[in-house]
Amino acid sequence: MIKKANIQNHLVLIIFSILSIFPMYWMVISSLKSESEIFSFSLFPSDLTFSNYSYAFETMPLVKMLLNSVTISILTTAGQLIIAILFAYAFTRWDFKFKGLIYLALSVTWLIPLQAIMVPNYVQINELGINGTVWGIIVPGLCSVFANIYLYQSFNAFPKALFDAARIDGISEWRILVDIVLPNMKPTIAALSIILIISSWNDYLWPMLVSRTLESSPIQIGLKSFVSNDSNLWGSLMAATTISCIPIFIAYIILQRSIMDTFLKKGIK
Template sequence: MRSARLQGSRTATTVKHALLVLLSVLAIFPFYWMLNTSFKPAGEIYSISLLPRHWTFANYSYAWHAIPMARMMTNSLTVAVAQTAAQLLTSILAAYAFTRWRFRGSSLVYGLISLTWLVPFQVIMIPNYVVISGWGLRNNLLGLIIPNIVSAFAVQQLYNSFKSFPKTLIEAAHLDGASDWSVLWRTVFPNLRATIASTGVLLFISAWNEYFWPLLVTNKPKYSTLQIGLQSFMSTEANQWGPMMAATVMASLPILLLYLLLQRQIIDSFLKGGLR
């Protein structure tokens, strides 16, 4: 009986590991195909070889010069960093206010903020466009940032973390004479940096990958983001897969570097979220 139970446990473990390996392959394969294609010459794009037969960096050179890659990457980085910082700041203040102070209608206000997360951005894109155009912010990076300085998703994420923060620590800080502002930044913030960092990574990825709003607001390459530039490699006659994959690899590098820098905080945050 015991032997059969051990055998069953080993079989279940093997099946789980095999499933994890399969899912990992499915997740990694698109990135591998993108990287593999970026080093292939035009004649090998549609070959099924696992590695290029003739390695070339011509796709990267062509992509770098075909569009203002440096300018677009700088625009994307500026918009993503500014938008992420603004969303984190407003979300931290909102989450702390909702968890620390109880005022009339607080539940209603929080519910309305949560409901806005369910509204697709395409629904409010035209009203935002009218406002941005009225302010003269078309073809301006501020026009990309201002409509996205608040994130209902971030408010919800941080609200749950702030709500579970021990109130005794806050009360002890108040007994020591600390103000609410001091409690937030000197007591609560340092203990929730992992959660805030992981939320910031998700916000940064969302801002970096934004396509429809920059496409609507900007029509000049020097004000466009990198995601708009990738579209220039696609045409009705033939898609330039090699240069487009090279440009996509370069567009993916900031996200990969950000994850490598904050890997421990992200994993710790997800583990704590799963154990809570």
């Protein structure tokens, strides 16, 4: 009876896994199809071609845009993590006046849509002289309210006895954070990192407003160039999209162990 239940559970997992992977598979095989076959329902292209990839590289500076996306995602995520770690530790360790009010006000700002602050941000980066550059995309996103709240909840669950023991031993607050808290929060920070990286990687509206040339744009702006009112180059779009997914896959492979550890620990709790 137990074995039968296990078989049924595995069958359900296999079905859902196939459904999850199929869109990615369809994207890849569509990038290998010719224009005449792109709308067919064949699961494998009858005439395998790499012309879509060569056209994508010839049409736009794909490598440069990929490097821009990697730079934007890494620097934005790093800034968000540093600010979130310092915020979470400060709010966890110290009690001060209006602490609850400040946290509430910060939480409320999470509800403000990007469109409401785009004009002030645009004016600010113009004054800083970084409009039309990669830094113009990065700077307004260096602080993430989501990351602050996420890490605060995790830091707040950290055993307070360890803080007190470290302070009795004469360890400074900085060493407590670096040597005690962060090593135990590695899975949580890794899981948050992949969320922030994907969010920054897929951002489109703000980079479109700031970018002036393809050479200073992330890959998401370049993908839109394959779709227009005149013609839709679906094969080349699928090829460029496949290439744009590779860095995200690499990031997930590097961090997947830490992410799985986070899910397991959350499930045990």
